[in-house]
Amino acid sequence: xxxxxxxxxxxxxxxxxxxxxxxxxxxxxxxxxxxxxxxxxxxxxxxxxxxxxxxxxxxxxxxxxxxxxxxxxxxxxxxxxxxxxxxxxxxxxxxxxxxxxxxxxxxxxxxxxxxxxxxxxxxxxxxxxxxxxxxxxxxxxxxxxxxxxxxxxxxxxxxxxxxxxxxxxxxxxxxxxxxxxxxxxxxxxxxxxxxxxxxxxxxxxxxxxxxxxxxxxxxxxxxxxxxxxxxxxxxxxxxxxxxxxxxxxxxxxxxxxxxxxxxxxxxxxxxxxxxxxxxxxxxxxxxxxxxxxxxxxxxxxxxxxxxxxxxxxxxxxxxxxxxxxxxxxxxxxxxxxxxxxxxxxxxxxxxxxxxxxxxxxxxxxxxxxxxxxxxxxxxxxxxxxxxxxxxxxxx
Amino acid sequence: xxxxxxxxxxxxxxxxxxxxxxxxxxxxxxxxxxxxxxxxxxxxxxxxxxxxxxxxxxxxxxxxxxxxxxxxxxxxxxxxxxxxxxxxxxxxxxxxxxxxxxxxxxxxxxxxxxxxxxxxxxxxxxxxxxxxxxxxxxxxxxxxxxxxxxxxxxxxxxxxxxxxxxxxxxxxxxxxxxxxxxxxxxxxxxxxxxxxxxxxxxxxxxxxxxxxxxxxxxxxxxxxxxxxxxxxxxxxxxxxxxxxxxxxxxxxxxxxxxxxxxxxxxxxxxxxxxxxxxxxxxxxxxxxxxxxxxxxxxxxxxxxxxxxxxxxxxxxxxxxxxxxxxxxxxxxxxxxxxxxxxxxxxxxxxxxxxxxxxxxxxxxxxxxxxxxxxxxxxxxxxxxxxxxxxxxxxx
Numbered sequence: 001x002x003x004x005x006x007x008x009x010x011x012x013x014x015x016x017x018x019x020x021x022x023x024x025x026x027x028x029x030x031x032x033x034x035x036x037x038x039x040x041x042x043x044x045x046x047x048x049x050x051x052x053x054x055x056x057x058x059x060x061x062x063x064x065x066x067x068x069x070x071x072x073x074x075x076x077x078x079x080x081x082x083x084x085x086x087x088x089x090x091x092x093x094x095x096x097x098x099x100x101x102x103x104x105x106x107x108x109x110x111x112x113x114x115x116x117x118x119x120x121x122x123x124x125x126x127x128x129x130x131x132x133x134x135x136x137x138x139x140x141x142x143x144x145x146x147x148x149x150x151x152x153x154x155x156x157x158x159x160x161x162x163x164x165x166x167x168x169x170x171x172x173x174x175x176x177x178x179x180x181x182x183x184x185x186x187x188x189x190x191x192x193x194x195x196x197x198x199x200x201x202x203x204x205x206x207x208x209x210x211x212x213x214x215x216x217x218x219x220x221x222x223x224x225x226x227x228x229x230x231x232x233x234x235x236x237x238x239x240x241x242x243x244x245x246x247x248x249x250x251x252x253x254x255x256x257x258x259x260x261x262x263x264x265x266x267x268x269x270x271x272x273x274x275x276x277x278x279x280x281x282x283x284x285x286x287x288x289x290x291x292x293x294x295x296x297x298x299x300x301x302x303x304x305x306x307x308x309x310x311x312x313x314x315x316x317x318x319x320x321x322x323x324x325x326x327x328x329x330x331x332x333x334x335x336x337x338x339x340x341x342x343x344x345x346x347x348x349x350x351x352x353x354x355x356x357x358x359x360x361x362x363x364x365x366x367x368x369x370x371x372x373x374x375x376x377x378x379x380x381x382x383x384x385x386x387x388x389x390x391x392x393x394x395x
Numbered sequence: 396x397x398x399x400x401x402x403x404x405x406x407x408x409x410x411x412x413x414x415x416x417x418x419x420x421x422x423x424x425x426x427x428x429x430x431x432x433x434x435x436x437x438x439x440x441x442x443x444x445x446x447x448x449x450x451x452x453x454x455x456x457x458x459x460x461x462x463x464x465x466x467x468x469x470x471x472x473x474x475x476x477x478x479x480x481x482x483x484x485x486x487x488x489x490x491x492x493x494x495x496x497x498x499x500x501x502x503x504x505x506x507x508x509x510x511x512x513x514x515x516x517x518x519x520x521x522x523x524x525x526x527x528x529x530x531x532x533x534x535x536x537x538x539x540x541x542x543x544x545x546x547x548x549x550x551x552x553x554x555x556x557x558x559x560x561x562x563x564x565x566x567x568x569x570x571x572x573x574x575x576x577x578x579x580x581x582x583x584x585x586x587x588x589x590x591x592x593x594x595x596x597x598x599x600x601x602x603x604x605x606x607x608x609x610x611x612x613x614x615x616x617x618x619x620x621x622x623x624x625x626x627x628x629x630x631x632x633x634x635x636x637x638x639x640x641x642x643x644x645x646x647x648x649x650x651x652x653x654x655x656x657x658x659x660x661x662x663x664x665x666x667x668x669x670x671x672x673x674x675x676x677x678x679x680x681x682x683x684x685x686x687x688x689x690x691x692x693x694x695x696x697x698x699x700x701x702x703x704x705x706x707x708x709x710x711x712x713x714x715x716x717x718x719x720x721x722x723x724x725x726x727x728x729x730x731x732x733x734x735x736x737x738x739x740x741x742x743x744x745x746x747x748x749x750x751x752x753x754x755x756x757x758x759x760x761x762x763x764x765x766x767x768x769x770x771x772x773x774x775x776x777x778x779x780x781x782x783x784x785x786x787x788x789x790x
Contacts, residue, residue: 258691268650299701315714
């Protein structure tokens with residue numbers, strides 16, 4: 001145990017372009033969402049491992065002596081590419097979480113215990129982990145990945161497997177490339193526990209931040225990218241990603257000659273957007289860059305409607321924002337869910353405020369935030385808002 | 396002069412699919428619109444040629460002896476592929492219509508006189524022609540073509556160049572294929588006078604009726620097609636076709652990799668629609684056929700929005716109709732203008748009525764009509780509505 005207290009955070013994720021078409025081998029752009037998950041890890045002398053997840057009303061503790069036997073048969077820090085299915089099975093029995101239960105609380109507990117046991121292995125220590133997230137869960141915003149990335153970074157750092165990069169002069173610090181890769185690999189294990197067969201995009205965004213290009217299983221972070229202000233809107237219309245994905249597949253099968261060019265066009269939208277973002281970061285952003293980003297958002301929103309994953313609530317979002325010259329698209333699975341609205345540097349605070357209020361009056365949740373922000377970070381307590389510190393310190 | 400009185404009509408036109416992308420070599424489907432233009436030709440003994448166009452408040456007459464000299468230098472029924480530019484020039488001087496004037500009245504008069512002189516040539520007769528149209532002018536609904544087709548059919552028939560197909564037992568009759576081709580060729584001359592460089596699609600639809608496939612200058616009538624009920628809505632938002640066409644071109648040049656697949660997809664929409672219409676006509680229409688037609692309408696409307704030729708008035712049309720389960724798209728140039736809404740066989744009259752009323756309350760003009768109806772026809776007076784007869788007989 002290297003440390004008395006660790007504060008870390010990781011961002012959420014939105015798909016900027018390429019949702020759905022990515023399933024059919026096309027390019028998607030995933031990007032960090034600066035609604036973050038915050039984690040505080042304290043080393044204690046209680047002989048217990050404790051987890052506090054106030055967002056989902058979950059507060060649990062286990063005796064270390066009771067956890068120890070679960071490690072029998074595990075190799076220390078074994079192959080990180082594969083989940084240790086036997087350990088996971090033993091954990092389900094130990095916690096009484098049934099094989100077919102997939103609820104948020106159970107999954108969060110399993111991912112925590114699995115990561116704790118595999119990271120600390122022969123050196124299990126008393127710790128208390130408290131997590132607070134600005135991200136709504138189940139909204140396709142990568143909340144589980146942000147959780148897993150925070151857990152991975154904090155546990156690996158507390159164990160001493162990776163450093164604690166924060167120096168006394170700093171408010172926030174990032175890990176080096178090699179350590180970040182380790183954080184990402186371990187977070188991916190947590191994602192596998194929670195989602196079964198995740199793409200790895202969400203944990204990559206939570207770890208690296210910024211913009212990532214994703215195609216056919218290959219994830220490439222973009223080197224130079226700007227941070228863009230956005231409104232994030234949750235229409236709160238429930239949807240099933242599975243049903244939506246299969247609806248798009250059916251439509252492609254029904255109208256192949258009509259739909260395949262649409263997927264091509266979406267892929268080109270992603271690539272043109274990537275090119276524009278790179279130009280913005282290297283030459284400085286111009287009004288014309290923002291015009292292009294807006295045009296691409298509009299085009300893609302129409303394409304998503306063609307795929308049949310639009311929704312009247314998303315049409316409302318687009319209409320309300322366009323009435324103020326702002327451009328929106330759905331993000332993620334569609335059929336309701338969340339949408340993003342690009343804000344220009346010159347967009348007036350009063351415009352944002354009135355948009356915000358009208359969206360609220362439609363029954364939507366709305367956040368003013370940004371995309372492209374850094375990935376996982378270690379923080380000093382001075383870096384964190386009082387409200388967040390208050391929550392994390394109350395356990 | 397073969398006849399004392401002739402009654403003819405020709406339909407308007409809408410583009411069902413392929414507007415704008417047809418400019419870039421893709422397939423379009425044009426279809427007859429059963430808002431018709433009606434023409435009554437009477438042979439008189441007045442020594443005058445008279446034209447009455449009450450829609451555009453135009454009532455003119457010329458002495459035949461004054462027109463005769465204009466024919467000097469014309470070959471009788473010369474090459475019908477080329478406009479006789481010298482005759483047109485003499486007509487402009489004669490009527491005092493300036494070279495650069497393109498207003499509806501002037502163009503209608505020039506087309507009439509040109510057709511009258513070239514059809515009757517050495518045998519100019521006293522006639523009165525009265526035209527009444529259900530089509531709004533300048534709305535992209537082929538009103539000039541319906542006018543030219545009516546003129547062409549009536550003048551050629553009155554001159555005896557083609558037959559008068561109506562037998563005493565019939566209410567309406569069509570000309571044979573060869574005669575229809577002659578009507579179309581002469582109507583195309585009228586279109587050239589009015590539009591300069593028309594595609595020939597509008598007069599082909601007015602002549603043949605039904606559905607026509609149009610690609611890269613080739614016009615092919617579809618053999619077997621159903622008649623479909625529609626609502627036609629004129630948003631009355633003025634637009635410039637020229638500006639819209641050039642905007643699409645600019646967008647293709649700006650985002651070629653994004654836009655070219657969209658044109659491909661629109662072309663595939665036209666072809667899939669053609670296939671579906673053929674199936675409907677050969678095997679009988681089914682609910683699934685209508686589902687497909689509706690899906691294609693939605694897809695194309697989104698594509699037209701991607702091209703940038705949508706308009707908030709057209710969004711309103713789509714929203715109002717979709718709220719009643721009806722599917723709409725813009726037709727023609729977009730940016731306002733007209734839209735069509737497909738009615739299913741089972742669509743209830745009360746639904747149509749309430750849609751109609753809500754569209755009216757948005758400030759739109761709205762007609763319940765059909766597409767796919769016959770082209771140019773000769774009628775007995777019994778075939779025509781009392782209101783139309785009353786107008787045509789009042790001059």
